[in-house]
Amino acid sequence: MSPMRFMPVSRVIASLFAILSFSASSTELPFPDENVQPTELGEKSIRIGRDYSILNLGNISSGMSGSQVEAVLGPPSDRTSHGDLSHWHYNVNFPIAGGASQLVCQYKIVFTPGGEVSSTHWRRHTCENLAQTLIATPPAEVTPQ
Numbered sequence: 001m002s003p004m005r006f007m008p009v010s011r012v013i014a015s016l017f018a019i020l021s022f023s024a025s026s027t028e029l030p031f032p033d034e035n036v037q038p039t040e041l042g043e044k045s046i047r048i049g050r051d052y053s054i055l056n057l058g059n060i061s062s063g064m065s066g067s068q069v070e071a072v073l074g075p076p077s078d079r080t081s082h083g084d085l086s087h088w089h090y091n092v093n094f095p096i097a098g099g100a101s102q103l104v105c106q107y108k109i110v111f112t113p114g115g116e117v118s119s120t121h122w123r124r125h126t127c128e129n130l131a132q133t134l135i136a137t138p139p140a141e142v143t144p145q
Contacts (some may be wrong), residue, residue, distance in 0.1 A: 055092060057120075057131065060109065064117045069109060076109075085118065086111040094130050105130070 059072050069088065070076075076088035088109045093102040105127030110118045122128035 053134075055090070057092070057107065060117060060120055062117050062119070066111060066115055069117060084113045086115070092127070092131070094127070094134065103127070103130070107131075 055074075056072050060069060066086075066088075073090060077091050078089040080087045080089070088111070090107045090109070092105045092107050094105060095101075096103050103126075106123035107127075108121045108123070110121070112118045122131065
């Protein structure tokens with residue numbers, strides 16, 4: 001009989017971290033993945049997004065119809081369904097450190113069976129935080145009295 005072998009502690013910790021890093025919302029609201037082999041990577045971007053400043057994401061609200069959303073954002077890059085809900089996916093470009101590089105983020109709009117906006121979601125928390133920072137209305141200027 002061979003001696004019992006245990007997984008190294010570092011591997012156990014890494015495995016637990018990977019499992020816990022998936023949020024419940026990402027399994028309930030799946031985003032489409034791009035399946036790309038490493039040999040296919042190159043200069044060309046995998047996802048092509050639209051600049052956040054022209055999308056007017058702050059104008060999307062619960063209860064809007066699909067046609068109202070399309071009038072504001074244009075057509076989605078992908079449409080899927082999950083159960084009786086429709087999901088529209090948009091790829092959104094955000095600038096990185098003021099340079100020419102951009103971060104492409106995935107933004108989802110969930111529609112009720114009746115075709116009205118139910119909720120919106122960012123795939124990554126980093127993108128959500130970036131959007132809140134860049135899209136937020138600047139505070140009103142205070143004039144001294």
